[in-house]
Amino acid sequence: MRRAALATGAVVVLGLPWAVPRYFVFLASLIVVNSIVAIGLNLLSGYTNQLSFGHAGFLAIGAYTGALLTIHAPALPVPAALLVAGLVTAAVGLALGIPCLRLEGLYLAMATLAFGFVVVEAILNLDWITRGNDGLRVPAARLGPIALATDTARYYLTVAVAALLILAALNIARTRTGRALLAVRESEIAAQASGVHLAAYKTLAFVLSAFYTGVAGGLFALVVGFLSPDSFDVFLSVDFVAMIIVGGLGSVPGSVLGAAVITTLNDSLAGFQNYRPLIFGAILIASMLFMPGGIASALRKLSVAGAAGYPGTAPPAAKPRQGDDP
Template identity: 45%
Template sequence: MRHIFKTSYTQDLTIWRHHGDLFWYGLLLLVLLLLPMLLGTFYIGELGAVFIFAIGGVGLMLLTGYTGLVNLGHAAFLGIGAYTNAILLTAGWPYVVTLPAAGLLAAIAGVAIGIPTLRMSGLYLAIATLAFGQIVATVLEKWDAVTHGFDGLAVPTPSILGVEIEGATGVYYAALAVLVFALWISANILRTPLGRAMVAIRDSEISAQSMGVNLKLYKTIAFAISAGITGLAGGLFAQYVNFLAPDSFDILLSVQFLTIVFVGGVGSLQGAILGAVFVRLLPQAIALVRDDLPGNIGHLPGLEPSLFGLILVLCILFEPGGIYGRWIKTKLWFQTAPLRRRAAFRRQKSYARSERVG
């Protein structure tokens, strides 16, 4: 079992806990860079989709997992980023401008929803964000002059320095680059006073406010950062599907993002990655076993959303730490052998936010 002996305050400011983290994450990145040479187009395309969902999951993790603000309209920011990127590409703008612009416009929309909902929390905030998602979906449907409504909007193939980013491999590498950037910027934000203020708001708004944390300011910033990162994912999503329709950004997609956060592990960037892998690959697993399920269960309508809801409820009830939390417990279980104690792995009592006033 590794014990970290800290000798200076600067060790708390580094992203890597020790050189072992740097080695293993570097090795993982190297493997991901080489995968397109080893796997077929279908698998590379699915991994690219996983990266895109992971970017959106990181954005929602900063808002829900680290700030404690529930967002049921997260798919709206993905849609804003997707349409912004597609429209600007159609107008002839370069890709190095359209993708950041997608994130910037989504961040502005995050501020627009963040400011009116500053006094809300819990269920009321969830309803307000759900309404915002429906408003954005309606705008995408009715603004025919810009979005083409239900006729759909074709997404042009972007290029950087004359190199076209097309096909599964192009989207894979673009999504991987943006995911690394999103993780890097998020990890750095969480080590700053801004990140600590966000966590303080999540744990107890009353305590955070008594310590001088400006709730309005930091909640608005959290909404903006979350929406901006998701807008980048939206720009990549437009490339992935190559054709945009407003019904792609519905409430089910927002629920999938919430599932990424809770199933992956609330309050961990690694959980956003693991949750995206689970959520994106679950439909593929269902498709593989659909014909083998007894009693014609596999062909029942609504099977996929029902499974998402069931898994989300079971995870909240029996494994609130998510996949990443279970991984940490499993790793600790092996590291403490043979001196482990059973009491160390019991679930601790959790309290509702209203009970954690102090």
């Protein structure tokens, strides 16, 4: 059942460029890029409860790093450029994460919001290298002999990178690191009492989150082909937060679903710019009211309700345990 679903999904994802018009291949690439950002943001906000309204800033750093490498070091293979974009952004994440250890909730949201503005200002002021408001045209990158000159080629690149990053996120989530991050979210004092180094894991969440978003930024530069500071405004950061709320906090598949929903909505509402905030707000409120765990948890509940004979989440009443002889 699960395998069949995965196989069907793989066929759909890989076959998509041959079945839909070119524009949708571009849109699908954008969804995949945003999925990576959503996973990164979820590692920070969903897993350790550190809310960020500055992820457009991380995306911009990754995007400009990737673009400048493609322009000035065309011999560098794409995977290496993406890795550097991720590492540079991760370093910035570390630098932001350490002072943010002292902040929580709204204060952290404000600090990350400010970070997003600072990044845009920095891009504007570094115009000798970023070309400021004129924008930066990103040439087609090369992967060995293949030029990634078509939407289809770029789509497959994003899918391959995303597949690796999703697998890694799932692996992290279900082993020691992922549990420690969740433990920090659930109870800081109990996590510490279990030997979890609070500051280290909160900072690690920032670094990981920035790395994912930086790699996504490198892909974003290649997919969109043109960068300017206004592509990375605060509304993009809010969109990322919307993705993980709609998709499901603390869920990797939820991040992907949320990215798909919000990116598609954004695209279909492009003609109604004035109503966009209204419609978005309504969707967010409805999602939090009726689907507090996001799409991921709603789907889980549906599948649980569908499976017959499931004992449910209610534990057996406090009956005497086995081997209990008072």
